[in-house]
Amino acid sequence: MNVKQTIPKHLRFTVEDFNNRFPDDAACLDELMRLRFPNGISYCEKCEKDRKRYRIEGRPVYSCGYCGTQVSPMAGTIFEKSTTSLRLWFYAMYLMASTRCGISAKQIQRETGVTYKTAWRMFKQIRSLLSEPDLQLEGLSVEIDEAYIGGKNKNKHRSKIRDMRGRDADAKVPVLGMVERGGRVVARVTPSVKAETVYPIIREHVLPESVVFTDDYCVYDRLTESTPYTHRRIRHSEKVYVMGDVHTQTIEGFWSLVKRGLTGVYHNVGKHYLQTYLDEYSFRYNRRHKGNLIFNDVFEKVSEKAVARPSSKDRQMQPE
Numbered sequence: 001m002n003v004k005q006t007i008p009k010h011l012r013f014t015v016e017d018f019n020n021r022f023p024d025d026a027a028c029l030d031e032l033m034r035l036r037f038p039n040g041i042s043y044c045e046k047c048e049k050d051r052k053r054y055r056i057e058g059r060p061v062y063s064c065g066y067c068g069t070q071v072s073p074m075a076g077t078i079f080e081k082s083t084t085s086l087r088l089w090f091y092a093m094y095l096m097a098s099t100r101c102g103i104s105a106k107q108i109q110r111e112t113g114v115t116y117k118t119a120w121r122m123f124k125q126i127r128s129l130l131s132e133p134d135l136q137l138e139g140l141s142v143e144i145d146e147a148y149i150g151g152k153n154k155n156k157h158r159s160k161i162r163d164m165r166g167r168d169a170d171a172k173v174p175v176l177g178m179v180e181r182g183g184r185v186v187a188r189v190t191p192s193v194k195a196e197t198v199y200p201i202i203r204e205h206v207l208p209e210s211v212v213f214t215d216d217y218c219v220y221d222r223l224t225e226s227t228p229y230t231h232r233r234i235r236h237s238e239k240v241y242v243m244g245d246v247h248t249q250t251i252e253g254f255w256s257l258v259k260r261g262l263t264g265v266y267h268n269v270g271k272h273y274l275q276t277y278l279d280e281y282s283f284r285y286n287r288r289h290k291g292n293l294i295f296n297d298v299f300e301k302v303s304e305k306a307v308a309r310p311s312s313k314d315r316q317m318q319p320e
């Protein structure tokens, strides 16, 4: 694992730290229990009230201190129906949180001996935790830029494929990115780069008082009249890239990070999955000041995105 050594000490969470915190499956289960049910208290359906839970030795369940009804902290989470060990799941989350450019299923296959299929599925599930569809950018200077990802001439900026015709151009997936300068990013797969598609996405994530910076691509022509933003443009078509504070270099930097990762680490990403990869890159980018403590944020998402409280039916389905 290539953990960047430039991370300040207080933001480091090394493989050794990981091993100390999660020595085995039981330790992982206890942490998961603490995360999902603070102080070991959860609702007991039989008692119809909150009850203190106690670990049952040798089984991944906790029982109600009053009636003995069992509950698993894995119920409703991405771990629920998996036969892969919890510690391996946690390690996969750790790897995904600790990289900057993405982590391939091949690597976890090599490191841990799980099959490629299992590794791929784990990462797919972990990625599903990382979407933040409601993220509202609060910075008042926001750069916006679209890009095209995938296809045969993969990962080219629009300026380089503008004249292309036919299937190659069609195979590319348009994506729209919005980034607060010095802050967070929102990246979305979009069905097209027409104003009627793009403007609603911008309005959803960017505050009305914001100054937005774009290049001179025609889709942004009506931005001032159609939206509540102050709009500043840089003339990329005339090969001008920076003029004072007018530029889109922050969002272009994010796109190049995504494109490098998708080309170098993930090789082929189908259109269908592209948004989940954008979510992965955005999640890390938005927490880049946290070093590899990003793991904790990924871990918290396990509980945040778990489906409701485990039902009695779920409990009966718990493995012995």
Ligand SMILES: [Zn+2]
Residues within 6 Å of the ligand: 044, 045, 046, 047, 048, 051, 064, 065, 066, 067, 068, 069
């Ligand atoms: Zn009970």
